[in-house]
Amino acid sequence: MIRTLRRRHLACWAVLGPLILALLMLSIWNHRPTLTQDALPRKATQRRGAGPEARP
Amino acid sequence: MSTGYRVVQWSRHKRVYDATAAFLIVGFLAAYVLIAKARHTGSSAFSDEVLIIRALGACAFVLLHLILCIGPLARLEPRLLPVLYNRRHLGVMTFLVALAHATLVLGYYHGFGVANPLVSMLSTNISFFSFRAFPFQLLGLGGLLVMLVMAVTSHDFWLKNLSPRTWKSLHMAIYPAYAMLIGHVALGALQSDRGWVSFALTLFGAVTVISLHIAAGLREARFDRQTPSLNDAGSPWIDVGAIEDLPEDRARTVCAGGERIAVFKHKGQVSAVTNVCAHQGGPLGEGKIIDGCITCPWHGWQYRPADGRSPPPFQEKIATYQVRIVAGRVQVDPRALPPGTPTKPASVEPGHA
Numbered sequence: 001m002i003r004t005l006r007r008r009h010l011a012c013w014a015v016l017g018p019l020i021l022a023l024l025m026l027s028i029w030n031h032r033p034t035l036t037q038d039a040l041p042r043k044a045t046q047r048r049g050a051g052p053e054a055r056p
Numbered sequence: 057m058s059t060g061y062r063v064v065q066w067s068r069h070k071r072v073y074d075a076t077a078a079f080l081i082v083g084f085l086a087a088y089v090l091i092a093k094a095r096h097t098g099s100s101a102f103s104d105e106v107l108i109i110r111a112l113g114a115c116a117f118v119l120l121h122l123i124l125c126i127g128p129l130a131r132l133e134p135r136l137l138p139v140l141y142n143r144r145h146l147g148v149m150t151f152l153v154a155l156a157h158a159t160l161v162l163g164y165y166h167g168f169g170v171a172n173p174l175v176s177m178l179s180t181n182i183s184f185f186s187f188r189a190f191p192f193q194l195l196g197l198g199g200l201l202v203m204l205v206m207a208v209t210s211h212d213f214w215l216k217n218l219s220p221r222t223w224k225s226l227h228m229a230i231y232p233a234y235a236m237l238i239g240h241v242a243l244g245a246l247q248s249d250r251g252w253v254s255f256a257l258t259l260f261g262a263v264t265v266i267s268l269h270i271a272a273g274l275r276e277a278r279f280d281r282q283t284p285s286l287n288d289a290g291s292p293w294i295d296v297g298a299i300e301d302l303p304e305d306r307a308r309t310v311c312a313g314g315e316r317i318a319v320f321k322h323k324g325q326v327s328a329v330t331n332v333c334a335h336q337g338g339p340l341g342e343g344k345i346i347d348g349c350i351t352c353p354w355h356g357w358q359y360r361p362a363d364g365r366s367p368p369p370f371q372e373k374i375a376t377y378q379v380r381i382v383a384g385r386v387q388v389d390p391r392a393l394p395p396g397t398p399t400k401p402a403s404v405e406p407g408h409a
Contacts, residue, residue: 002316002331002332002337003280003314005221005224005225005228005337006276006277006280007277009228009269009273010269010273010276010277012228012231012232013266013269013270013273014270016231016266017266017269019235020234020238020262020266021259021262023235023238023239024238024242024255024258024262026187026242027187027242027243027246027247027255028259030187030188030247031246031247
């Protein structure tokens with residue numbers, strides 16, 4: 001039982017390891033910092049607080 | 057080890073471990089918030105809520121890395137075994153930190169609309185085929201659900217009732233969950249991060265976890281491939297080594313037919329038991345004899361060397377093996393006897409002890 005689990009453990013990491021690293025590499029490759037979700041509410045608030053002249 | 061179940065069987069060691077872990081978690085959260093506040097000022101400043109959400113997420117992510125490193129590190133370096141002792145407590149703490157992160161995310165980003173926050177999170181972003189706009193929160197939710205199942209079933213009650221094999225297999229789900237959480241971070245927080253420090257740290261963490269697990273797995277596989285030396289043709293007995301080479305109150309482990317056998321020497325007597333603890337499959341051969349009992353290095357479960365039974369009132373049993381000493385060399389019969397079968401320990405001749 002233990003031997004089977006050990007084999008499964010090694011097989012699991014042999015598959016997951018390259019997948020995880022590939023995912024991280026892809027995310028680095030595609031890294032384009034844009035407007036974040038965090039920034040959205042703050043920017044909206046800033047526009048609201050800018051007064052009537054700032055509105056279209 | 058107990059005859060019944062308690063929610064937590066507290067000991068001084070566990071209290072110190074948990075208090076230290078809780079202190080470090082709070083320290084990490086405070087340090088994260090303070091450093092982030094100092095780094096992001098002016099137009100790039102984050103709100104306090106966002107900082108706390110990020111701090112909790114980062115803390116859970118770091119804790120998960122630590123937990124995943126403990127297992128292989130303990131396999132590769134036995135001196136780190138004490139850290140393994142309370143790993144489940146650390147796992148439950150990690151889940152609670154991750155749950156706090158998820159709850160705040162739901163409330164902050166999805167709690168102010170007309171839709172149920174969970175429905176909002178599940179349905180707002182469905183760009184599954186876009187790399188940059190991928191709904192990374194779903195990956196986090198998937199990882200959190202796996203951690204929930206593991207936290208709920210972490211108690212010995214479930215270990216006993218699910219059977220160690222099922223329980224171990226179930227808890228290996230943390231590996232795909234880790235991959236999901238890497239995806240959650242890589243497609244979420246890292247994409248909005250303008251620097252490269254977070255990327256470098258995440259990559260370092262992932263490479264460390266993967267390397268350690270593969271190194272420990274290969275080491276175990278190499279040990280399992282060892283072919284024991286037979287004595288003579290047709291004899292089932294396998295050679296363990298010279299009696300002098302067996303350390304007192306410790307074991308030498310041999311692998312025969314895929315099963316590991318731990319051969320212990322204690323007070324001039326040599327006994328052999330399976331290397332697999334009845335609790336979580338811990339390596340008994342890496343333990344030592346305390347108070348006359350073989351003690352598992354993982355959680356301290358104990359067995360008598362002569363019959364593989366736990367001392368009363370405990371009722372656990374493990375397989376035993378016949379052992380003999382011929383011309384100063386220890387030999388073991390690799391055919392396992394039923395768990396709890398008494399065997400006659402081989403006596404070390406005076407001058408060999």
